[in-house]
Amino acid sequence: MSTGTKTALENTVEIAKVGKPAPDFDLPSTKNLETLGENVKLSDYKGKWLLLLFYPLDFTFVCPTELTAFSDRIDELNGIGAEVIGISTDSVHSHRAWIKTPRDQNGVADLQYPLASDVGGRLAKKFNILVEEENIALRGLFIINPEGILQYANVHDLNIGRSVDETLRVLQGLQTGGLCAADWTPGQENLKV
DSSP states (O other): OOHHHHHHHHTOOOOOOTTSBOOOOEEOBSSSTTTOOOOEEGGGGTTSEEEEEEOSOSSOSHHHHHHHHHHHTHHHHHHTTEEEEEEESSOHHHHHHHHTSOGGGTOOTTOSSOEEEOTTOHHHHHTTOEETTTTEEOEEEEEEOTTSBEEEEEEEOTTSOOOHHHHHHHHHHHHHOSOOOTTOOTTSOOOOO
16 A cells, blocks of 8 residues: 555545444543533443434524524433533634623523534534634534434534424434324324335
8 A cells, every 4th residue: 555545545535325334433521511521422422312402603693592492402402311402613712702691692691501512624524514714613413322323414504503403303313213104293102104
């Protein structure tokens, strides 16, 4: 193998795929807002459903509406065994400043889940949502099951926020372990085969 080929192989990034183990991570976070000394790791969430909410940047316009909407419904998410992590390429220091900014000033004060820092975009790249020229993530929502398997991926451009209701519907559908018809809602029966 030539040196050029070896380097190309070493630089290959395995892309996350639904139905396969989610990419491992260990990222600086706001889990301890005062010290910023507690990372979030995939292994911390073993046995729980995990929602990863990738977003482009702190102190922007659509992002705080999404993050606070999920935060305001964290009891519902936790009540069905799910945890949430928000992730962007901003530093944990920027995250902390944003969390300490009141909501009426475009902040996300009182956020009920940690924000993780993917400064180099390595995790966003593994989820195939990194906009490399700008080093920001597209809006990516990923649901990982308690065994660490990626079950759901929804990615879209930067100008539209995600729906907490739809996320809850999909999560609860996944949790049934059965076949859910179009427009299935919690409480409905699964398809019989």
